[in-house]
Amino acid sequence: MKFSQPYQPLLLRILHGLTGLFLVAAILTAFWTYNTFDGRWGKLPLPYYSDIEGLHGAFGLFTLLIFPLFVLYAFHRGQKKLLQPDFLVKLNQVNKPIWWYTLNRFSNTLIILSLTFAVFSGKMMDEKWLPNGELNRFWYYAHLVSWVIIIGCIALHLLLNAKVGGLPLLLSMLNWRFRAKDSPALWSTHIANWWSWRRSTQLNLKSISLLTVLEMLVLISIASAWIISLFKEF
Template sequence: MAKSIPYQPLLLRLAHGAIAILALLALISGFWVYNTYDGRWGALPLPRIPDIQGLHGTIALVLLLLFPFFALYCFHWGDRRLLHKKSLTQLSQGNWHAWQRLANTLMLVAVTFALITGRMMQEEWLPIGELNRGWYLAHLGAWSVVLLSLLSHLILGAKAGGWPLLVSMVSFAIRPEDRRVGNWWRGSRLKPSNQLLLGLEIIVLLGIVIAFVLPALITAR
């Protein structure tokens, strides 16, 4: 018997959809930047795009502006989809839901560090061949973790909930209770459900602040 498609809250689908599109665009444009100026660990015969760095930076800036809201949603509405106290035990037991929570949590942290390291890069480094700058190498590492986390998120999502779960995230169905914006805020928590998530929320939000503030402070010096 085919599984029915579960219903996902509209606020989750809107936040998840916006961040997913921006993250994918950032990954693709980021690889294009690497492919254009670096390529030492493998490259593809892609056409050169004028000002690909500027395009990548614009996408990343929009992602940075929206990411705090998505992070707050994840920690205060969707924390059941992140790590919890029993997750470590469940991971060792091969629980697919626990592994998916780990991938989701890792992605939040990885995107945060990708934003920080990307903001600390200088646009002139790559065109003049300065490929061993610490911030650039750190950005490549963070970018790679984001990519692996995204792939894990999709694969484990399909494993844990099957295709109905994946389809539910792009469904346009809207229930009556979701038609009123005031109902979107129901189900939120004052703080995450465990100390681990509280600590991770502090790290992520602090990282977002650093991504906004640190480049400006360095430029002003």
């Protein structure tokens, strides 16, 4: 079967789609939460909903649950779409195709880092702060900044993907057809093969790449967010 659109692996489309869906819902409810309890920098006439912060937290939690899987996929199977070691050299080739592809890879990487900042700062907050009028908390400001950053990163991500691949690339993420090698029946085999390869690969500090460092930073941040939030409960 021929595909008129660029082909995207099924697992990527599922993880990307779920992460994007929960993230957009979290962004919308984040603004509604700010609009309800704060509004110092402008607000809209949205209806009052006392449990809006809980709804925002639920979407944030869904994002946090699926995000680590997306990170593992992006930094391994999808690493060619992320920042490459020679990105500084390629950025010198202004307006050439490789320049746009490099910017696109940079935006793909940046949105992962910005989402990490958003979920981490969100986990550091207490859901009672805003209803109690505690609006000057450091982590509340950090969380607000994280949403501004991530909205900018999403806009950049969409614009650069449209530039390098046009509408067919954007629509390819919504196409549910998949090739035989991407069948969900084979996922357990692929994961087992990948895990076996990872265990057989020795970690060499001299050969650690930038992507490896970023992956470790993201995963450690996510794990820390869970651990710190659990300690806060006690």
